[in-house]
Amino acid sequence: MKTTKWAISLILVISFLFIISSCAKKEEAGKEQATKATKVERLTSLDSYVPSDAFVYVAFKNLEDFKENFKKTVLWEIWTDPNNANWKKNKIDPFFNKFSQEMGFTIDDFIAMFKGDVVLCVWGNFDTPNNVKLALLIDMKKNPNDLDTLIETKIVPKVKEKIPEFVFEKENVNNLELKKLGRQDKTIYYLNDKGLYIFAKSPDEIKFLIETNQNPVNSFYTTAKFKEIADTTQKNFHTVAFIDIHNILIKANLDKYAKPNQPKPTEIISALGLSDVNYCIFSSSIKDKGFQNKGFVSIIGERKGIMGLIGENRKLNSIKLVSEDSTFYFASSIKEPKKIWEEIKANIKKFASEKEYQQFELDMASFETNMGFNLEEDLLAPIGAEVAFAGGGGLSLTSTIQIFVELKDSNKFLEAFKKLIAKTGITPQEATYQNKKYNYLILPNIPVQIAYGVVGDYFIISNQQSGITKALDCLTNNKNLSGNPKFKNVVKELPKNYSAISYSYIADTLPAIPNLLSLAFAAKMGGKIPELPNFDAIASHLFGSGAVLVTEKNKIKMESYSDGVFDIASTLPMIGIAIPHFAASAIEAQGRSKVSRVQAELRSINTGLESYFVDWNKYPQRLEQMTTPIAYITKIFNDPFNTSETYKYKLNAEKNSWKVYSLGPDNTDNNGEIFYDPTNGTRSEGDIVREKM
Secondary structure, three states, X not given: OOOOHXXXXXXXXXXXXXXXXXXXXXXXXXXXXXXXXXXXOOOOOOHHHOOOOOOEEEXXXXXOOHHHHHOOOHHHHHHHOHHHHHHHHHHHHHHHHHHHHHHOOOHHHHHHHOOOOEEEEEEEOOXXXXXXXXXEEEEOOOOOOHHHHHHHHHHHHHHHHHOOOOEEEEEEEOOEEEEEEEOOOOEEEEEEEOOEEEEEOOHHHHHHHHXXXXXXXXXXXXXXXHHHHHHOOOOOOOEEEEEOHHHHHHHHOHHHHOOOOOOOHHHHHHXXXXXXXXXXXXXXXXXXXXXXXXXXXEEEEEOOHHHHHEOOOXXXXXXXXXXXXXXXXXXXXXXXXXXHHHHHHHHHHHHOXXXXXXXXXXXXXXXXXXXXXXXXXXXXXXXXXXXXXXXXXXOOOOOEEEEEEEEOOHHHHHHHHHHHHHOOOOOOEEEEEOOEEEEEEEOOOOOOEEEEEEEOOEEEEEOOOHHHHHHHHHHHHOOOHHHOHHHHHHHOOOOOOOOEEEEEEHHHHHHHHHHHHHHHHHHHOOOOOXXXXXXXXXXXXXXXXXXXXXXXXXXXXXXXXXXXXXXHHHHHHHHHHHHHHHHHHHXXXXXXXXXXXXXXXXXXXHHHHHHHHHHHOOOOOOHHHHOOOOOOOOOOOEEOOXXXXXXXXXXXXXXXXXXXXXXXXXXXXXXXXXXXXXXXXXOOOOEEEEEEO
């Protein structure tokens, strides 16, 4: 069992609850404070302990009213919804009941202890794992010894029952009275300084934070990078998460992982315009099941690279053609699409070898010759400054999806587009609606149509003919998404002009998720569908969310607004936690898929070799001999783990024995002598071998 499993689990559970609840002071106190504010207020009594070079800073202010505030949220409605009673009873309650029985206290007992602020900060560098510093600060000054008592009388004894080697010791380090938890090889230290609790990996980190507090000039809150972001957003806030993406990428030294003759990660980041981007997430107090002052995210970065091609502040006009029943809408203003293509080509030239770029140019020339038009002049140059994506309904094949492209020269664009359609070999059908003509294609063997046409100043392509007819309705009756009460309620605080906008009404799309999850789980669990919460009940309590991206001089800033708990601001922390796990699972799944493919292809080669031997009384010198003049195998397979080469083949003609193998997940040629064993981990060393000895 891992060190301090229950203690760490407890901290994670509480941290998660803090995030999703976005607790704060009562509404009246928040209004009074906002009225008096003339500058950015200090968020918390703990901020002066945070190092000035911290690149992650998450803080929760004044958690005294946590439980009552949590009951005001949509999450509490979901939690207590009768439709989820069985799922809660069978899946959630047993976990908390077991926790309470084993630990001797409840989650509510733990939450009730917190009457101050909580801060998590990360600083240091990534040279070695030990150089990344992490600390959790908890203000327990109203009840200074409560957490000590809980740890010493409840947590430690219970953990010791499960982990006999678990230690809890008191140490005096640098004149600090510290306490140590964990195993001898993996411990954490904490200090209780009159109710200020500091948890960290080592005594040095705690000593450093204490010294930081003694020198207020180093207070994190006064650092330029954080202050710049805080000053551009809300003057008073109760929950904040600051993540300095650029600093993390630099400290992680990703360039050392780049392969020879391949672009370095920092070059790619720069080309995308992400070389100086900071993320800052804010949310305010809870009122009427939503945020009192709206939750929002700010992303501030320099306008460089491809991101720099986002257009200047402007009112996006495609919304005039988006149906009022649409549940999602994304639109962006861009500079000349031709310039984006030039930027992409410049990056390809920068990152590719001379030979690769020459091949790219040849491929593009061949494409244009085949199509009969010039990509830049005939297809890109006629495009205007706006592209948009919209649709209605849940996540299914029957959902209406529309793509809008603003046109400067519709005739020239349509001429090139018709040539593109002609190359598919499918004859487009013509239809008329409100005396306006449009076209659609019926795709063979797929129950989907592709409809397209020009409506106003926009070229529209959709997976349904209704995607065109709804846009025409909007054009004639002026009833569009901007009149939808749900949309208006979400975006009413948006700035007058913006370069990009994102809107999604979650309640109308979420019910499709359990179907997708059920299929995924059933496939993984041999047809057994697990018990899931009632997503229809959850969706009924959720509201929409929206975001805008505004360019200001050389800066890019994004803000998100929500009419409910599940907006970008409240979900990003959860997404940040989920992505690494999802990515790891995806990598593992991809690895397993490749292994299965290799094993299947090696079996085919095995069959081909034995058939060849029956006909010729010997094995081939090379695998290529099995494809012609007689096809013993359909083709020469490339190694999925080394796509530039085929499987390795070794023949011992004297012994009539052979060996064929893949490099395996470690991508290392072990001459087929070290065998890959998946029980050691999907990415363990060794070759995947098929042989006849």
